Amino acid sequence: MTAYELDRFLEEDLGEDDDSNGIVPEVKAFGKIICKEDGILAGAQEACQVFGHLGLKTKKLIDDGSKVKKGDVLIEVGGNAADMLRGERLSLNILGRMSGIATLTAECVSLAGDVRIAATRKTTPGLRKLEKKAVKLGGGDTHRYDLSSAVMIKDNHIAIMGIERAISEAKMVASFTKKIEIEVESLEDAEKAAKLGADIIMFDNMAPDVIKEGVMRVNKINPKVITEASGGITIHNLADYSKTGVDVISLGALTRDAKWLDISMDITI
Template identity: 60%
Template sequence: MLRSHIERFLEEDLGEWDDSTSIVPDLNVDAAIISKEDCILAGLEEVSELFEYLDVNSEPLFDDGEYATAGAEVMSIQGSARNILRGERVALNILGRMSGIATLTRECVLRAQKVRVACTRKTTPGFRYFEKKAVLIGGGDTHRFNLSGAVMIKDNHIAIMGLEDAIKEARKRASFTKMIEVEVEDLDTMIRAAELGADIIMFDNMNPEEIKRGVAMLEEMGVRSGVILEASGGINPGNLEAYASTGVDVISMGALTRGARWMDFSMEVRNR
C-alpha cells in the first residue's frame, strides 16, 4: 500500500482535530483483531502496513486467502494505545471490505468450476486496486484494471462509429500487445465481430440458452478456438452455474464488488 493511500485513509477518518483518541493516556497496550464470522481473509497485508506507518507492531496470524472461522484471532497488535485507536476503524474497514469481496469471489469460483471468474470496473472510486486485489486473493481474475488495460468496444462505441470502424481504429491506435474485446448483445453482432477479428467476444446481458447457440455457431464457423468468449451482465451466484455451462471461457461479474457484503471484524484491547 502506498504511503499516500495510508495518509489519505487516515486523514479521512481522523479529521482536523481528533479529540476521541487524544484523551486516551499514551500507554503501550496489547490488542487483537477478531473475525466475527467465517470468511476468506483479505487485507491483512494492508492493515500491517497501516500499523507500521503508525509505529505499532502487528503480527498477522493468518495469510491473505486463508479461511478464518468466527471468533478467530487474525492479528495481534502491540504499541501506543492512541495510535492503535487511530488506526482501528481504517484497519477494520479495509479488512471488512476486502474479505467480503474475497469470500464472495471464492464462492463463485467454486460454483463456476473450470470457467474463469473475473470482476469488472464497478469499483469504489479510490479503492479499486484493493477491491481487485481482493478478487485475486479469492481466486478470481482482475480483468482490466482501467481503460488502458485493453480495448473494449461497447454498445456506445458501436452506436457512435459502427463496429467495423471501431475495430479498425482500435487496430490502428492500440499497441499490438493489447487485446480487442467486443461487447455483443445479439448473435448477428457476434458473427460480425468474429469475422472482423475480435480477440475477445463478450456476450452482454444474454441468457444462457442464447449464449450456447452463439458458441455452437462459432464452432460451426471454425473460429471458436481463435477467440476468447466471455459472458457478463446480470450474473450472480444464483445463476452462475447456468452461465458456466454455456461453453464460455470467462464469466465477468460486477456482483463480485457491487454485491459483496462486508465481513464483520472487531478489535479488542487486552490490557492497560
Template identity: 55%
Template sequence: MLLKELESFIEEDIGYNDVSCSIVPDHRVQAEVVSNEDGIAAGISEAAQIFEYFDILATTDLTEGSAIKKDDTIFTLDGGARSILRAERLALNFLGRMSGIATLTRRYVDRANGVRIAGTRKTTPGFRKFEKKAVIAGGGDPHRFNLSDTVMIKDNHIAVLGLERAVSAARERASFTQKIEVEVEDMASAIHAAEMGADIIMFDNMAADEIEKTIKTLADRGIRDGIILEASGGISLENIGDYARTGIDVISLGALTHSSRWLDISLRIKQIQRTEK
C-alpha cells in the same frame, strides 16, 4: 500502498481535533483483530502497513486469500493505546471491505466449475486497486484495470461508429500488446465480431441457452478457436452454473465489487499494562 496514500487516508480519518483518542492514557496494550463470521481474508498487507505506521507490533499467520472462521484471530497487536485506537477503524475498513469482496468472489469461483471469474471497472473511485486485489485474493481475475489495458468496444461505441468501423479503427490504433474486446447482444453480432478478428467477445445480458447456441455456431463455422468468450450481465450465484456449462471461457461480474457485503471484523483490547503510579 504508497506512503502518500496511507497518510491521506489517515488524515481523512483522524482529522484535526481528535479528542476521543487523546483523552485516553497512552498505556501499552495488547489487542486482537477478530473475525465475527466465516470468510476469505484480504487486506492483510494494507492493515499491517497501517499498524506499522503507528508503531504497533502486528503479527498474523494469515496471507491474502486465507480462509477464516468465526472467532478466528486475524492479528494480534501490541502498542500504545492511543495508536491502536487511531489505527483501528482504518485497518478494519480495509480488512472488512476487501475481505467481503474476496469472500463473495470465492463463492462465485466455487460455483463456476472451473470457468474463470473476473471483476469489472464497477469499483469505488480511488479504491480500485484494493478492490481488484481483493478479487484476486478470492481466486478471481481482476480483468482490465483501466481503459488503456484493453480496447473494449461496447454498445455505445457501436452506436456511434458501427461495429466494422469501430473494430477497424481499434486495429489501426491499438498497440500490439492490447487485445480488442467486442460486446455483443445477439448471435449475429457475435459472428460478425469473430469474423472481424476480435480477440475477445463478451456476451452482454444474453441468456445462457442463447450463449450456448452461439458458441456452437461459432465452432461449426470454424471461427471459435483463438477467441476468448466472456459472459456478463444478469449472472448471479443462483444461475452461474447455467452459464458455466455453456462453454464460456470467462464470466465477469460487477457484483463482486458493487454488491459485496463487508465481512464483520472487530478489534478487541485484551490486556492493559498501566504505567500510572
C-alpha cells in the same frame, strides 16, 4: 499501499481534532483482530501497513487468501494505545471490505467449475487496487485494471462507430500487445465480430441458452476467440451461465454485492 494513500485514508477518518483518542493516556496496549464469521481473508497486509504507519508493531497470524473461521485471531498489534485506536477503524474497514469481496469471489469460483470468474471496473473510486486484489485473493481474475489494459468496444462505441469501423480503428491504433474485446448484444453481431478478428467476444445481457448458441457459432468461425458472458449475472444464476461454454464470466456483483466480513478488534493494557 503508499504512504500518501495511508495518510489520505487516516486523515479522512481522524479529521482535524481527534478528541476521541486525544483523551487516551500514553500507555502501551495489546490488540487482537478477530474474525467473527467464516470467509476468505483479504486485507491483512494492508491492515498491518496502517498500524505500522502509526508506529505500532504487528504480527500477522493468517495469510491473505486463506480460509478463516469464526473466532480466528488474524492479527496481533502492540504499542501506544491511542495510536492503536487511531488505526482501528481504518484497518477493520479495509479487512471487512476486502475479505467480503474475496469471500463472495471464492463462492462464485466454486460454482463456476472450469469457467474463469472475473471482476469488472465497477469498483469504488479510489479503492480499485484493493478491491481488484481482493478478487484475486478469492481466486478470481482481475480483468482490466483501467482503460489502458485492453481495448474494450462497448455498446456506445458501436452506436457511434459501428462494429466494422470500431474494430478496424482499434487494430490500427492499439499496440499488438493489447487484446481487442467487443461487447455484443446479438448473435449476428457476435458472428460479425469473430469474422473481423476480435480477440474476445463478450455476450452482454443475454440469456444462457442464447449465449450457448453464440459460443458455438463464433467457435466455428474462429476457435481461438475467447468468449465471455456478462450483464445481470449474480451468484444466484451463475451456475446456468457456467454451462454455456464461455471461457469467462465477469460479474460486477463481485464488488457491488459483496457483504463485508464481520471483523472486530479487542484491546487490553
